[in-house]
Amino acid sequence: MSRGLGKFERWILAATYAKTIQHQLPEGWKMPSGYATGERQWQLDVWDAHLSRAEILLNYFHLAIADRRKPHRVCDQCFETSPAYRTALTMLSRTLMGLYCKHLIEWDCVCFAGLTGLVQLDGFRLTSQGLDVAERLSVDSSWPGF
Secondary structure (H helix, E strand, C coil), X not given: CHHHCCHHHHHHHHHHHHHHCCCCCCCCCCCCCXXXXXXXXXXXXXXXXXXXXXXXXXXXCCCCXXXXXXXXXXXXXXXXXXXXXXXXXXXXXXXXXXXXXXXXXXXXXXXXXXXXXXXXXXXXXXXHHHHXXXXXXXXXXXXXXX
């Protein structure tokens, strides 16, 4: 299964594995602003159990964060509206759907009350099949770097 995966798909599996299984993200990893606000510990545990679309937009695509009043929010994070944002969102949506259809990831949606109102986590985690692929990739030379 891992041979048919593209660079971006491998990066997503690597990041999900590093965050949710190994609990070791690379230095300089950007967390969306709503994630580390000092809210209740169980909420932080929920964040740690998933990789969010906002984390990918911040760390893979290096998109600029916008003023919170702007309407383009992904997982309670605002991004500058630009051609790069639209391209990244399209690529991300298609890639995540592909990984979902290959049974490598599963989506979760968790809502809870945060300091600024209702916070929604739109994240995903590895399935058992995705975990097997990610573990094989982690020892393979094609393992993508962060």
